[in-house]
Amino acid sequence: MFNQRRSIRLSVCQKSSELQEDLMDLVQFFTLSVCCWWTAAARSYYSDSPRLIVTDEIEDGQTVEVTCTLPIDYTGGDCRLYREDSSSPLRVMTTRTFLCVFHLTSTELLGRRPVGSRIYLKCDYHLQQYTSAFSDIKGVTVRGSSPSPRLSVSRRLLSPGDGVEVTCSPPLRYVSSCRFYRDSVIVSTGPCSRNLTGQQLAIWKKSTTLLPVNMTCRYDPHDHLDIRSEPSNHHMLFVVDVTQVSSSVSCSVSVDDDQLTGFTDGSWTFVGADGATVSVQVTNSSLKSDHTCSDSP
Structure with a gap:
């Protein structure tokens, strides 16, 4: 009888230990899954969304510098700069680093718009069959005088x-x-x-x-x-x-x-x-x- 009770207690302890190990494995699996999900999400976000940097306004006759920053070292692909309402790029350049820097005159920026207009820009990057999401949209006002x-x-x-x-x-x-x-x-x-x-x-x-x-x-x-x-x-x-x-x-x-x-x-x-x-x-x-x-x- 004593040996039987001891055997039962050992069996219960063993199963409890196995249960704890299973729980630990489950926690580790859940933690690893969350980390992988965040890493993948972050990688997807950063690789899909370039960022646009540009001054808020210029005077008519001046030149504006527009920078499209890329989240990955995107050597050999094309940076494409757009006016917000156009499907055709305003400028295209092949990137060699994380940055694509465009220089636009006020005339080129305005296109057919009159002096005094605010022009909205965005950019993306393209390589072979891959095209990124568009960047954020930034506006530039071309101020004029009379x-x-x-x-x-x-x-x-x-x-x-x-x-x-x-x-x-x-x-x-x-x-x-x-x-x-x-x-x-x-x-x-x-x-x-x-x-x-x-x-x-x-x-x-x-x-x-x-x-x-x-x-x-x-x-x-x-x-x-x-x-x-x-x-x-x-x-x-x-x-x-x-x-x-x-x-x-x-x-x-x-x-x-x-x-x-x-x-x-x-x-x-x-x-x-x-x-x-x-x-x-x-x-x-x-x-x-x-x-x-x-x-x-």
Whole structure:
């Protein structure tokens, strides 16, 4: 009886050990299968999908560099570059490394599209009977420019609450909108003739007694094309804020010779609510516009 029980316990232990070995084999098989699946998937993904590298925009007349990167050493095959909507390659080259680098002029990139268009590109690679999947799609905008408009202003000195009529006159019959600038800052966008206040011209500037405003304009000839006009002629304006002084002050302003004709009177006086005044005297100078203010004697 004792030997029989011992034999049963040994049999159970042996079967338990065999079961554990089977489970270990199953786990190892599952792990190996998953690893193989991921490796195969990764190999399939990387070998099927090249990657496109290109700058986002260029100016008309420039050349753009387009790089098609290959995930394998694809010596002897063809890299093919396409516009997104075309089934025929724009360019084909035989690769010697992981990279295919194309150089396209703006004219070649645009094809029949007008300047200002955004052109979408993709690439693939081909060897004998094998053709890869397409790369990701990247867009390149070919920016253009139009002739300069003419800017005119109704006055040169104004207080923050005063208005000035500004007109941007493009050399075209129709434009979608105009933009008015203080130096490189846009102060207004919309109609090409409009009234702007001194406060609008001084936007994002610290309040000061005398603020010089170097004003220019541009226009947008098309809503759907990336074309910007060249900048207009510039006009120097001054925003005079009497609320910034507690007593009367005199300011001397010098402007470039080509701006002097706009300041016909040569001197102005602004009076605040409390009786304080700011007197402005304008003179010509070949130097960059400058100004100084000091208490009146």
